[in-house]
Amino acid sequence: MLDDGWHVQAVCTLCLAAKGVFTQARHWVPKSTRLCLRHGRWTDTYHAQFDVRLPPEIIQAQRDHRHLVREHGWQSVEVAMRQATGWCWRWWDSRRFHQERDRRLKLLIPSGGGTYREDPRLIASSYPDVIALTGLLASPKLRNLPFTGRERDFRVFVSEVRARAAPGYRYEAAGVADPLVRWIEEERYYRTLPNHPFPMPNEPRTHNPDTLEDLTRRLNARLAPESDDQRQCAICGTPLKDAHPRRVCPVNGVTGLVSWVRFGCG
Structure with missing residues (x-):
């Protein structure tokens, strides 16, 4: 029986054609599946599938996504990915750190074409940045760096954010509305509570209730x-x-x- 780590997704049309099937079909795949690695086609939407081999980072992001699930479990990666997606889109909506995403998007949009908020090509273009941040937040060791009380660990965490998805990010100048600033303040408060809310699935428990x-x-x-x-x-x-x-x-x-x-x- 399949657990919650699986979902239904469209089958790659080129994979179907290789088997002599020329109608659309759907199948169960792990939640970490976004595209067909064999043919480099984005399959994680209800829209027409499209080739994502030209920006190689998208293909690599799929491999990294699966590696994260094997290392940390799909539940932890799912939680971390939701948080990473929220950070990225808040930055992009304020026109910050979007250059790499836009570069990939131009490679996927036909000449003279436009895009919209739910465009699967826009989602595919954002995938590498989101997965890079997900790797930071899914790791218990890296996720804990801002809360050790050591300045060096905090600087390492911010430098990881810069390297993964936000070049030039400065925590001191970010402002209270910045998603990373808000997350650190909220997480710092939650960590003071026994069995604090919204724990990561792989997080060690700080309080064990009586059996x-x-x-x-x-x-x-x-x-x-x-x-x-x-x-x-x-x-x-x-x-x-x-x-x-x-x-x-x-x-x-x-x-x-x-x-x-x-x-x-x-």
Whole structure:
């Protein structure tokens, strides 16, 4: 059975023609598949397929994408790719760091042709930059560099951003609306929280919640005759005013043991 790391995509028309099939078809492929490496055709859209061999970076980006999935897992790469795509498009919308993308786009657009926001040729042209940044964000080691507290590590991270997708990027002059500045501030805050929100799938957990066995062991210890907690509610620890310990809690009005079993221990 296929997991969520697969999706349905159009089959390369040249691959079909080689088998004597001249109708369109679709098949299951890994989510890291954007094009047919055999024929160098972009297949990751519902539009007509087109050749992407002229800008060789697009072909290499497909190979890099698959390597990242093998190294970090498709879930981590999927999360990192969404973040990288957001960074790139915010920069490009503000007319920054778009020169390489535009150069590739000119090689894919026929003479005199135009483009639009959802144009698959525009998406294909942006693919190398997005994958380059994805490699930075999918790596737990590289992703952690801005948060080690060492100035050298922070400079290494920014230099990686420059080399991969944003030539000439300066963090100090970026401004609060810059996607990288916002990401660092948000990530720094999230990392102060136990089990912080939006963790990467390959990120080590900083807090492990109690298992059911741990909770059961804790309850049994509290209910034991020799326990010092005999006159406290099993749920909230409130002192019981009933003569019979472990009976009625003055806070929640129910028997501590029954309440724990039915509703769970707080």
